[in-house]
Amino acid sequence: MDDISHIIDTLNDAQRDAVTTEDQHALILAGAGSGKTKVLVHRIAWLTQVMGFSSYNILAVTFTNKAAAEMRGRIEALVGNQSQGLTMGTFHGIAYRLLRQHFQEAGLPQSFQILDSDDQKRVIKRLLKTMELDEQQWPHRQVQAFINGEKEEGRRPQHIDPGHNPFVKRMVQIYQAYEAQCKKAGLVDFAELLLRAHELWLKHPHLLAHYQSRFRHILVDEFQDTNTLQYAWLRVLAGATGKLFIVGDDDQSIYGWRGAKIENIRQFSQDFANVKTVRLEQNYRSTGTILKAANALIAHNQERMGKTLWSAGDDGNPIKIYEAFNDLDEAQYVCNQVNQWVKEGGERSDAAVLYRSNAQSRLIEQALLQAKIPYRVYGGLRFYDRAEVKDVLAYLRLILNRQDDAAFERIYNHPPRGIGAKTADMIRDIAKMEGVSLWNAMESLLEQGLTARAQTSLMSFKTLIESLEESGEGQELKDQTMQVISRSGLQLHFEKDTSEQGQSRLENLDELINATSVFKTPQSAIEDSLGDVAYASPLAEFLAQAALEAGEQQADKWESCVQLMTLHSAKGLEFPLVFMVGVEEGLFPSQQSTDDAYKLEEERRLAYVGITRAEKQLMITFANRRRMHGSEFYPQPSRFIKEIPNDCVDFVRLTGSARPSSGGQTSGWNETKLNDALAQQTGFALGDRVFHQKFGEGTVLATEGAGEHARIQVNFKAAGSKWLVVGFAKLERL
DNA sequence: CCCCTAGAGTTTTTT
């Protein structure tokens, strides 16, 4: 046997226990920063290098392409090319591969393409129009959520019993129509990929048996994020003999709202016998103080599998909690602290500002801009989601498959070529009446004859697509794409737009050409003796990849930039300096979650994720006053702040540290400490009830300055909020 | 066909 020391020597006891387990199944509860990816990577090395399994027998599943790429990189670094043959990818990516391989068994046309969420939305909107349903009553968002939700539970329209519920009845009707539409056009949405892959197992036992005997070991990352369908798919694939190695953290489950079932991770040990459970609790990321705060906070959740993070390192600095007068002040504080950090020798890119909702980034951005601090906002539109890029892709899709109505709808008159709404309606009518695609309907309309102008425009479109297909045959993908961009008129169309936006659109099209030129048909990730055709044409593969990997959202850190992102997109990342801003009731936890214990626990997990992103220094801020949706709010500090032990934190106000000298209590509300400090300055504390001769009763919202000249802000029942100078206002305390 | 305006919506995001 080879020297295996490099595989196990760098692991701690728990990690080694996990990596070398011989039980049939394993559930690895991996706390934040506990070396989760390391365990997965070393497990694969262990199986192949020590246990003698072929990498061909291993399937590793992740949620994001980024995670898959990182894991692949680390495996190659550890075991070199021995990892070749390993099947690894996202749930959707693997499902796609399977369906390509077995398109016939899956009941799909060979040229099927993927419908991304935006395409799906458009299809649904168009469908609602065709069905003459009022968008007010049947909002496309709701329809989309219904369809995806049902699919993720594994249900087809015929599986849903609407009972006497007219709402569900109609939804099912729409679902049914949507399904028919997709089938006709050869389109598969994201949830459909998973559902078909699941049905593939159920309907074709010989295929299932084949893959069961092939994938002896199945490793799953971020298991707490699996939805019902994904877990079902895994269960069926594992069967009686497959070995599941599940890694996850129930405390970091933050995607319940999009179908993830935290219950899956709790259920796992019950669904399978012989499950070894290992807890990875040693944290290599954060200071003791940060971990203590995180542990205390998450302990407020009832439904937990239980885990306590600890660190061999020292306690580090206390967590700074800053109470801002308003949102602007909060943003300013972030700027000041970043500058301070840099002055003390830190890197700007060490700092991340995390917020609950995207809208919060604007003020922070403005303040950073003003302070001339470079920053980068994560999230937002990804490359393949950009309208101009999708336009080109739609041309390519229609070239590949004329039945693709979604593509047709997008481009038949884009750029404008004189095919008006009236002509389009005629096409749709024919398509509906005769049950054919829009393309076919267009053809029969052309045969019937139209007004000269419409006839010419429509014919030119038809000829364009056909001639693009013709010239594309045998052509490199890159050249075909360039042809599409120029001959479709998109190039000219965007060139006419001299604004900055038009410019950037052209740049994106160049970037797209670049992407097609470097694109390589992927090595069949699931090589197989059963199927004849591993993949479709390079064009089809490129389009599928564009949908499955819409472009890196989480690119590398920009050099020397403060990182701005939502708490959700911070999962999996770490930063020396972390700001959590807007930690206020109503914002975080969000208003929509406060009256639901289940949702509230998810918000708390989100707070836990945020806290555990910090390596050295964590700063939490909240404001007494905030503008939102056009009006003023006077939020209370978040309950999550109260759940952090007092001895972990340092309260800060603009006037300096307001930390009382005495320590002692570790529970109870920090407000006491805070208000004591404030009261010393103004004579009034936040939340004090006061009476004013003219304005009547009110509550103190904010204070500023100290002594006679101090000002306080009071929210009066009748008169609204006012700033008053303490020395003049003659306020009575109630 | 393009531009403008009125109206709606505004937690979180991947695939």
Next chain:
DNA sequence: ACTCTAGGGG
């Protein structure tokens, strides 16, 4: 308050 989009008017 602000942004996005649909639909109408020029």
